[in-house]
Amino acid sequence: ALLLNHCAALELVEEDGRLCGVVVREAEGGRDYRIAARAVINATGVWGDALRRRADPAARPLLRPSQGVHVVVDADCLPGGDALLVPRMPDGRVLFMIPWGGKVLIGTTDTPRTDAPDEPEPLAGEVDDLLAAAARWLRRPPAREAVRSVFVGLRPLLGEREGEGGGERGGASSRISREHRVEVSTQGLVSVLGGKWTTYRAMAEEAVDAVEAVGGLAQRSSPTATLALDCGVRPGAEGEGEVGVDASLPGTPPGLPPGLVPGAAAVRRALREDFALSIEDVLARRSRALFLDAAAAAAVAPAVADIVAHELGWSAPRREAELAAFLALAARYCARSRSTASSPPPG
Ligand SMILES: Cc1cc2nc3c(=O)[nH]c(=O)nc-3n(C[C@H](O)[C@H](O)[C@H](O)COP(=O)(O)OP(=O)(O)OC[C@H]3O[C@@H](n4cnc5c(N)ncnc54)[C@H](O)[C@@H]3O)c2cc1C
Structure with a gap:
């Protein structure tokens, strides 16, 4: 496979009513490329409808x-190191508290939205609801001051409901199906919709079967059901590998759990070996610093920016702009624990 990171599919190319490629924009240079293809798979997660509707504006x-x-709160809120799972809260949701990276991850809400923003914000009350739910089960409930980061994701749920849905928050979308669907449009776009991480193999198998049909490729049976995962995960893939030998970055706050923020060598490795192209790649995706402790991520960001600028040849103005953008993002992860008054989604 040839993987093109930081490349957005802008348009689908059609000939005689059938798809024959995509136009992508490469984010670094801003250049557009037309890629010819015998089949196109739309695996854009919660944004899947947008691409489907580019192939067919009338698609429902x-x-x-x-x-x-x-x-994410400090670890002393859940001493002992074990995870805690409440399988059924009064509103039907699952509540979990999981030790993670020297902190504790508390999740999650299940709030329907009608939009799919790139960086969604918590809605009014969502953070308070989570802290109040956790407080029911903990001897030392987490205070707002113990919150180190708040992050938000959008589940790509299929529209069908499994049962009679309620209308209120937390009750409605937790009852929507977590199943997936592989759809082939009349133009031949193969869309993988819905699903979960835990069902990705079945989704991939169905998608490849569909592509074989659409692209006129040889039909082969998939080995996925019996194929063992190669678990040769390189230690340090999440920034933990060189703890103890890696030099701390200037600005690293004292007393952090080991490996929470990467050291200088881990940053260089992210850039040289793991395709990181931005400060956010390093601090949110090649390590988990932004999610574990947003203020700590912000504190090391200038030092990370220095290394990224040196390794990738950024100009001084580019370094400043990239750093400012990351600091603004980290500030949102911090501020979410304090503000509860986000406006509801439109629609
Ligand atoms: C809060 C939460 C809790 C969850 N809990 C669980 C769980 O417990 N168990 C479980 O199995 N699953 C869980 N999930 C679901 C799981 O995260 C998703 O099913 C999974 O991430 C979907 O993977 P995907 O590859 O289809 O989509 P994504 O991971 O969303 O990837 C889609 C990618 O497409 C890119 N993209 C979008 N548009 C374009 C475009 N035009 N051009 C190029 N790229 C584009 C996006 O940038 C993104 O990187 C949870 C999800 C959330 C939000």
Whole structure:
């Protein structure tokens, strides 16, 4: 496979009513490329309807985004190191508290949305709801001051409901199906919609079967059901590998759990070996610093910016702009624990 990171599919190319490629924009240079293809798979998660409707503007939206908020608090809120799962809260949701990276991850909400923003914000009350729910089960409930980061994701749920749905928050989308669907449009776009991480193999198998048919490729049976995962995950893939030998970055706050923010060598490795192209790639995707402790991520960001600028040859103005953008993002992850008055989604 040839993987093109930071490349957005802008348009689908059609000939005689059948798709024959995509136009992509490469984010670094801003150049557009036309890629010819015998088959096109739309695996854009919660944004899947947008691409489907580019192939067919009349296509009925099939996805109903559901927002899930996560709160990360200091580890002393859940001493002992075991995870805690409440399988059924009064509103039907699952509540979990999981030790993670020297902190504790608390999740999650299940709030229907009608839009799918790139960086969704918690809605009014979602953070408070989570902290109040956790407080029912903990001897030392987490205070707002213990919140180190708040992050939000959108589940790509299929629109069909499994049963009679309620209308209120937390009750409605938790009852929507977590199943998936592989749809082939009349133009030949293969869309993988809905589903979960835990069902990705079945989704991939169905998608490849569909592509074989659409692209006129040889039909082969998939080995996925019996194929063992190669678990040769390189230690350090989440920034933990070089703890103890890696030099701390200037600005690293004292007393952090080991590996929470990467050291200088881990940052260089992210850039040289793991395709990181931005400060956010390093601090949110090659390590989990932004999600574990947003203020700590902000504190090391200038030092990370120095290394990224040196490795990738950024100009001084570019370094400043990239750093400012990351600091603004980190400030949102911090501020979410304090503000509860986000406006509801439109529509
Ligand atoms: C709060 C929450 C809790 C969850 N809990 C669980 C769980 O417990 N168990 C479980 O199995 N699953 C869980 N999930 C679901 C799981 O995260 C998703 O099913 C999974 O991430 C979907 O993967 P995907 O590859 O289809 O989509 P994504 O991971 O969303 O990837 C889609 C990608 O497409 C890119 N993209 C979008 N538009 C374009 C375009 N035009 N051009 C190029 N790229 C584009 C996006 O940038 C993105 O990187 C949860 C999700 C959330 C939000």
